[in-house]
Amino acid sequence: MKTAWDRVQLARQLERPKALDYINNIFDEFIELHGDRKYADDKSIVGGIAKLDGKAVTIIGEQKGKNVKENMERNFGMPEPDGYRKALRLMKQAEKFNRPIITFIDTPGAYPGMGAEERGQGEAIARNLIEMSRLKVPIICTVIGEGSSGGALAIGVGDKIVMLENSVYSILSPEGFASILFKDSSKAKEAANSMKLTAKDLKKLNIIDKIIKEPDAGAQNDMKQVCGDLKQYFIKNIRELENLSSEELIENRYQKFRKM
Amino acid sequence: MIIDKVKKINGEEKNKQKNEKAADMMIGKWVKCDNCKEILYKEELHQNLSVCPNCGKHFRLSSRRRIKQIADEGTFQEIGKDIVTKDPLEFEGYLKKVESLREKTKIDEAVKCGTCEIEGEKAVLAVMDGNFLMGSMGSSVGERITLAIETAIEKKLPIIIFCVSGGARMQEGIVSLMQMAKTSAALAKLDEAGLLYISVLTDPTTGGVTASFASLGDIILAEPKALIGFAGPRVIEQTIKQKLPEGFQSSEFLLEHGFIDKIVERKDMKSTIAQLLRLHK
Numbered sequence A: 001m002k003t004a005w006d007r008v009q010l011a012r013q014l015e016r017p018k019a020l021d022y023i024n025n026i027f028d029e030f031i032e033l034h035g036d037r038k039y040a041d042d043k044s045i046v047g048g049i050a051k052l053d054g055k056a057v058t059i060i061g062e063q064k065g066k067n068v069k070e071n072m073e074r075n076f077g078m079p080e081p082d083g084y085r086k087a088l089r090l091m092k093q094a095e096k097f098n099r100p101i102i103t104f105i106d107t108p109g110a111y112p113g114m115g116a117e118e119r120g121q122g123e124a125i126a127r128n129l130i131e132m133s134r135l136k137v138p139i140i141c142t143v144i145g146e147g148s149s150g151g152a153l154a155i156g157v158g159d160k161i162v163m164l165e166n167s168v169y170s171i172l173s174p175e176g177f178a179s180i181l182f183k184d185s186s187k188a189k190e191a192a193n194s195m196k197l198t199a200k201d202l203k204k205l206n207i208i209d210k211i212i213k214e215p216d217a218g219a220q221n222d223m224k225q226v227c228g229d230l231k232q233y234f235i236k237n238i239r240e241l242e243n244l245s246s247e248e249l250i251e252n253r254y255q256k257f258r259k260m
Numbered sequence B: 001m002i003i004d005k006v007k008k009i010n011g012e013e014k015n016k017q018k019n020e021k022a023a024d025m026m027i028g029k030w031v032k033c034d035n036c037k038e039i040l041y042k043e044e045l046h047q048n049l050s051v052c053p054n055c056g057k058h059f060r061l062s063s064r065r066r067i068k069q070i071a072d073e074g075t076f077q078e079i080g081k082d083i084v085t086k087d088p089l090e091f092e093g094y095l096k097k098v099e100s101l102r103e104k105t106k107i108d109e110a111v112k113c114g115t116c117e118i119e120g121e122k123a124v125l126a127v128m129d130g131n132f133l134m135g136s137m138g139s140s141v142g143e144r145i146t147l148a149i150e151t152a153i154e155k156k157l158p159i160i161i162f163c164v165s166g167g168a169r170m171q172e173g174i175v176s177l178m179q180m181a182k183t184s185a186a187l188a189k190l191d192e193a194g195l196l197y198i199s200v201l202t203d204p205t206t207g208g209v210t211a212s213f214a215s216l217g218d219i220i221l222a223e224p225k226a227l228i229g230f231a232g233p234r235v236i237e238q239t240i241k242q243k244l245p246e247g248f249q250s251s252e253f254l255l256e257h258g259f260i261d262k263i264v265e266r267k268d269m270k271s272t273i274a275q276l277l278r279l280h281k
Helices: A004-012 A019-026 A068-073 A081-096 A114-118 A121-132 A174-181 A185-194 A199-204 A223-242 A246-258 B011-025 B042-047 B063-070 B094-105 B139-155 B170-192 B233-240 B251-256 B266-279
Strands: A028-032 A045-052 A055-062 A101-107 A139-148 A160-164 A168-170 A210-212 B030-032 B039-041 B077-079 B111-118 B121-128 B159-165 B197-205 B219-222
Touching: A004 A139, A004 A168, A004 A185, A019 A045, A019 A055, A019 A101, A019 A139, A019 A223, A045 A081, A045 A223, A055 A081, A081 A101, A081 A121, A114 B233, A121 B170, A139 A223, A160 A199, A160 A223, A168 A199, A168 B170, A174 A185, A174 B170, A199 A210, A210 A223, A246 B170, B030 B042, B039 B042, B063 B111, B063 B121, B063 B159, B063 B266, B077 B139, B111 B139, B111 B266, B121 B139, B121 B266, B139 B159, B139 B170, B170 B197, B197 B266, B219 B251, B219 B266
Parallel strands: A055 A101, A101 A139, A139 A160, A139 A168, A160 A210, B121 B159, B159 B197, B197 B219
Antiparallel strands: A028 A045, A045 A055, B030 B039, B077 B111, B111 B121
């Protein structure tokens, strides 16, 4: 039986599949779109359009690297405001063309740098929360690795929230949590085990809707199976969500978070 | 206004020491301004809206005093008082700490909400309180604020939220994080209903509160020299491994970068809000 800390380690593995791995395995004809039309193209968030089961969908993903070089390029999956604004631009575009949205969450948190603050990191995240709560198209959010803090939630407001079995989702990294509450960041392991950050804990708390099984040693050991299950889940749920009127869809989404 | 100013005879340093002694000696009745180091008589300070008469520093306010400053006398009617603190992580010592804080501070949570009148204009008012676990947002704070927003929608009233917060409340874990989504979703409904939301940022407004309702006002006001940001200054300094420039993340900095509408001194806050309410009638 894995402890919460074991899962944190698995969720952070360099070789663990990243957003683009899922995007390329699950969808057809992915075309990446860039930039927030305001300031920059933040490479820690990828986005674009692809086909799922023959229908166009919009995809947003927080993208980490698998080695130092890639991680430098992707800023270790820590978006700046420009990344969140790019995500929002593409999600509004999805609404315009009536495309469902699928997001992939994998971040240690929003980047805490000077430029990020100067360009309104708080505002960018807040804007995504309010806008995602009222988008007229189905939204499915998928935690594939590390879902940490407002930086994860900023692409995490949807009709269905799914987690891979070895992913984690929390208010802050266990290290940050330990440094705030135990005044000692080396107590991260202890923190992780008390934070209820595993998929199983979060299902019990009714924060998420579904857990996708992984091979014991992590998703990379059987991507065919994991991606197959995810794909099936997306297709089935989008079909169901598309049967609702946009008013029902938005009201259900409101009630979902209202209860939390 | 400043009672018994310690005379500045022998230069700043000596004066500072003397002030510090005086502060120690008269704990309870006196308070030292941590900006200009002036020793202030508490009663006088409170009569001056908790603004230092010497340097203009805006001291942090309890929700009780803030409501008194903003709402017309006798009009504030509380909403959501019965919503109590929850403990979803079963975090050791949390509820006990909350209970003892309640006894000590006579505050029941980090926000107080209600309906009121401001210069005769009806409104919903939510006021956070930094004296209660640094104004952090857990489920009860999120629930009270959401309820206040829903009350505004139901009664077709404008809402004003005074923010002061260290961010999401760690002890309630992911449930605290979700309050950001919940309050923002409620504001989407308020927006669709065409109602006015004025957000007022006071020192400090950070973390999950900045990244949700604090940044979503139709109009965003701030008190002078408040610390406002997403990441805290210490976290940023650790990340970039250098000291932040003076005034980084201050109200003035945010105004310059286009993230707030106006800086309003405390003495003008009520009349400014009332003016905005009248302009939206």
